[in-house]
Every structure is written in C-alpha cells, then in structure tokens.
Amino acid sequence: MENVKNLIQQRIKEKGLRITPQRYAVYANLLARCDHPTVEQILIEVNQDLPIASKASVYSALTVLREVGLVREILLDEGITRYDGRIDPHHHFVCVNCGSILDLEWDNFKDLPLQNLPTGIKGTSYEITVKGTCDQCGS
Amino acid sequence: MENVKNLIQQRIKEKGLRITPQRYAVYANLLARCDHPTVEQILIEVNQDLPIASKASVYSALTVLREVGLVREILLDEGITRYDGRIDPHHHFVCVNCGSILDLEWDNFKDLPLQNLPTGIKGTSYEITVKGTCDQCGS
DNA sequence: TTAAATGCAAACTATTTGCACGTAA
DNA sequence: TTACGTGCAAATAGTTTGCATTTAA
Numbered sequence: 265m266e267n268v269k270n271l272i273q274q275r276i277k278e279k280g281l282r283i284t285p286q287r288y289a290v291y292a293n294l295l296a297r298c299d300h301p302t303v304e305q306i307l308i309e310v311n312q313d314l315p316i317a318s319k320a321s322v323y324s325a326l327t328v329l330r331e332v333g334l335v336r337e338i339l340l341d342e343g344i345t346r347y348d349g350r351i352d353p354h355h356h357f358v359c360v361n362c363g364s365i366l367d368l369e370w371d372n373f374k375d376l377p378l379q380n381l382p383t384g385i386k387g388t389s390y391e392i393t394v395k396g397t398c399d400q401c402g403s
Numbered sequence: 404m405e406n407v408k409n410l411i412q413q414r415i416k417e418k419g420l421r422i423t424p425q426r427y428a429v430y431a432n433l434l435a436r437c438d439h440p441t442v443e444q445i446l447i448e449v450n451q452d453l454p455i456a457s458k459a460s461v462y463s464a465l466t467v468l469r470e471v472g473l474v475r476e477i478l479l480d481e482g483i484t485r486y487d488g489r490i491d492p493h494h495h496f497v498c499v500n501c502g503s504i505l506d507l508e509w510d511n512f513k514d515l516p517l518q519n520l521p522t523g524i525k526g527t528s529y530e531i532t533v534k535g536t537c538d539q540c541g542s
Numbered sequence: 543t544t545a546a547a548t549g550c551a552a553a554c555t556a557t558t559t560g561c562a563c564g565t566a567a
Numbered sequence: 568t569t570a571c572g573t574g575c576a577a578a579t580a581g582t583t584t585g586c587a588t589t590t591a592a
Contacts, residue, residue: 282566284572303556318574323557328572339478343582345556357524372519376531380511384538385496391532392515399523421591423547442581457549462582464547482557484581 268292279332286310286317290325294335294349300356300365302346340365340393355392361401368394407431418471425449425456429464433474433488439495439504441485479504479532494531500540507533 272292276283289310294301301309307322317325326347329335338346340358346365355368378387411431415422428449433440440448446461456464465486468474477485479497485504494507517526 282571284566286573320558320575321573324572327558337481339481342476342478342484343556345481357520357526360527366521366524368520373515376512376533378533378535381496381507381533381535382505384541385505385535386541387496387533387535388499389534391534392529393532394515394517394520394526394529396517396520396524396526396528402523402525421546423591425548459550459583460548466583467547482581 268295275334276329279334281328281332284325286321287325287329289316290322291329291334291349294347297349300338300346300348302344306347338365353389355394357394357396357398359398359401360395361397364398364400366398368392407434414473415468418473420467420471423464425460426464426468428455429461430468430473430488433486436488439477439485439487441483445486477504492528494533496533496535496537498537498540499534500536503537503539505537507531 269292272288272295273283276287276291281287290306293306293309297309299305303319303322303326306326307317307319310317310322326335330337330347333351334349336348336351338348338356340346340356341363350367353370355370355373357366357368358364359366373392376390378390381387408431411427411434412422415426415430420426429445432445432448436448438444442458442461442465445465446456446458449456449461465474469476469486472490473488475487475490477487477495479485479495480502489506492509494509494512496505496507497503498505512531515529517529520526
C-alpha cells in the first residue's frame with residue numbers, strides 16, 4: 265500500500281526525525297507484525313531480503329522511535345525486551361505455556377478505581393498483564 | 404527477633420533447600436526492605452557489615468528462591484531487574500518522577516472480568532501496574 | 543560422609559559508545 | 568552544504584557458567 269508507506273513516513277517526519285531507510289524499515293516492520301518482537305527478531309526480518317540495517321542502527325532506530333513515542337518497550341519475561349508498535353492504551357496477555365503475547369483491548373478493563381490509592385499517591389495511568397493459556401495451548 | 408529468624412529458616416527448609424548463611428542473608432534482606440531492590444543493592448546490603456556472599460552466590464540464592472516461589476522478579480523499568488520478597492497477590496505503583504516503587508494491595512482493585520477475554524483465551528491471574536506521582540513528588 | 547553450595551574468574555548476552563564515513567533535507 | 572545518521576568494532580553492564588574448595592545435614 266502506498267498509503268501505509270506515506271503514513272509511516274509522515275509519522276516519523278512529524279516527530280522531527282529524519283526519514284532514513286533504516287528507521288523506516290524498523291518502524292514499518294513493527295507496525296506490520298502482530299507479535300511483539302525482540303531486537304534480534306526485528307534485525308533479522310528487516311534484513312531478510314537484503315541487508316539494510318546494522319544491529320547498532322536497529323538499536324538506534326528503536327531508541328529514537330521510543331523517545332518520540334512511536335513505539336514502546338514491553339517487559340513481560342525476565343531478560344527479554346520486546347517492542348510494540350501500538351502506542352494507544354491497551355493491555356497484554358501472556359500465555360504461561362508457550363510464552364506468546366497478545367494485545368488486550370483497553371475496553372476489556374476500563375475504569376479502574378484509581379481514586380482508591382493510598383493517600384498522597386496520584387495514579388494517572390495503568391497497565392494490566394493477564395496470564396493464562398492461549399488458544400493453541402488451552403486445556 | 405528470634406521469631407523472624409525461625410520463620411525465615413523454616414520457609415527455606417520447607418521448600419527443600421539447604422539453609423546457608425548466603426541464602427538466609429539474601430532472603431532476610433529482601434523481607435526486611437520495603438523497596439524493591441536490584442541484585443546490586445542486595446549484594447551491597449548483605450555484605451555491609453562483613454563480607455558474607457559473593458555476587459555469584461547472591462544470583463544463585465535469588466534464582467533458587469525464585470524457583471521455589473519464595474521471591475519474585477518484577478520488571479517495571481527498562482533493563483532493571485528488581486526483586487520482591489512478597490509473593491502474595493498484589494500490584495505495583497511506579498512514580499514517573501522519582502522511579503520509586505510501592506506495593507498496592509490486591510483489594511484496591513476489585514476482581515477484573517477475566518471472562519471478557521477473547522475467545523479461546525483463558526486468563527488465570529493478572530497484575531496491575533499503576534503509574535503516577537508519589538507522596539514525595541506529588542504535584 | 544557426601545551431595546549440594548560457594549567463590550572466583552572467565553564466558554556470554556544484550557546494549558551502548560566512539561569515531562570515520564555517508565546521506566537526508 | 569551540513570547537521571544528523573549509519574556501520575563497525577570496541578567497551579560496558581548484567582548475568583551465567585566451570586571448576587576447585589567448602590559445608591550443611
């Protein structure tokens with residue numbers, strides 16, 4: 265889609281970043297996948313057809329994209345940093361069996377009573393991680 | 404307290420682990436603190452008075468204590484692995500300003516509707532991370 | 543007594559950094 | 568044209584591992 269390409273370029277540009285092939289590839293890849301890949305997985309996919317980005321550039325692209333708020337890190341397993349191209353509020357599900365991660369829509373768990381927090385603490389946002397078994401692994 | 408000492412030793416023993424000075428010190432330290440320390444912080448505190456545990460032993464103790472379910476890892480900031488001596492269900496609060504972490508009691512949030520998950524997915528537990536400003540940093 | 547734990551150092555993995563070269567605007 | 572980004576390799580940080588020695592039970 266030409267539209268998708270334009271959208272991606274526009275998003276990068278309006279954050280004040282230069283559009284480089286490396287940044288474009290990393291961000292496009294992240295938006296195209298439904299899983300929540302690690303740096304290593306992004307690196308592999310981005311260079312699948314022809315080498316386009318070094319490891320350092322993938323790290324660099326992810327760092328800057330995160331800084332401007334286009335992508336975010338998600339930390340669910342120990343020692344594994346994953347990236348998520350969705351930045352709208354949503355939650356995550358982790359399969360305790362196969363480790364796969366799924367997005368859960370915000371509306372599944374909305375309106376948590378943040379006013380019930382201990383005195384002095386002001387909650388402004390929240391994120392929920394649900395654990396269980398997925399479709400494939402389900403009992 | 405002699406009671407606390409006995410309790411700690413009993414908990415370690417009933418998990419089938421040998422009680423070593425290193426394991427005792429790591430677990431006791433974790434139970435005594437209200438923050439959620441990193442390995443480095445535990446290492447320093449445990450060796451504060453006199454050297455008792457090497458870095459490898461602290462890692463080893465934390466690993467085995469986690470395996471038997473006496474402690475758990477919490478991943479809230481990027482790249483920082485913290486440990487928590489509380490294993491009863493509870494949630495966490497992270498101050499976006501100073502980064503401090505506080506426990507939130509389970510009862511602060513009524514039961515989440517886990518039956519509303521997408522078809523095929525079976526949720527069995529969940530954990531909430533609330534972000535905002537703490538007592539010290541409050542507006 | 544002996545299987546299991548410790549301590550040390552080396553190995554490993556993930557990530558960051560410095561710097562010369564390349565390129566988007 | 569030039570400030571910014573990339574690629575490479577070296578540096579760093581966090582964690583794991585191998586092995587000889589020590590120790591809890």
